Amino acid sequence: MQNRIQHMFQASIDTKQQALQVLPAAIEQASLLMVNALLNDGKILSCGNGGSAGDAQHFSSEMLNRFERERPSLPALALTTDSSTITSIANDYSYEEVFAKQIRALGQQGDILLAISTSGNSANVVQAIHAAHDRNMKIVALTGRDGGAMAPLLQPDDIEIRVPSSVTARIQEVHLLAIHCLCDLIDRQLFGSEE
Ligand SMILES: O=C(CO)[C@@H](O)[C@H](O)[C@H](O)[C@H](O)COP(=O)(O)O
């Protein structure tokens, strides 16, 4: 079984090496978009399914609490946590609407939606992008594969961070690294670099 473990570690390393060749500019641009929103009293909403729901919550927790340094709390909200809201929307309307309906209530012009989907095809994340655009919000999309249905929806001011892989788990492993890069760059731009 150790061969299997070695294979997965190596595949994750290889995927990160390939992502390192193509993603830094998009991650930097996404951090600038987020910092601009935060400096203008905007907030960052995040959403995704399964492991990506965890990533959405990972990001919002590091904004609301902190990443690696002491600093004021930053306004972020994961749309994946309120089970009563999610189950009632899914039950009364459709699972596709669970994020979009929240965005229509909470999203304001100048806010950012962090939309996370390894396939780019999760219908509720696609609908979340439509709802965010309707609220004049900008999108940072964390995707993989060919970007799926999300990619063609993105507007010129939106940013896509697309991991060059078709393996969900490997894509997620890079998504989390990208999230930590965003947290680091946001802190440095808002509160100065520590070294
Ligand atoms: O975490 C994993 C796989 O590693 C799964 O839970 C995965 O998140 C789920 O299959 C999601 O439904 C996949 O959705 P998406 O990434 O294509 O939007």
Ligand SMILES: [Zn+2]
């Ligand atoms: Zn996973």
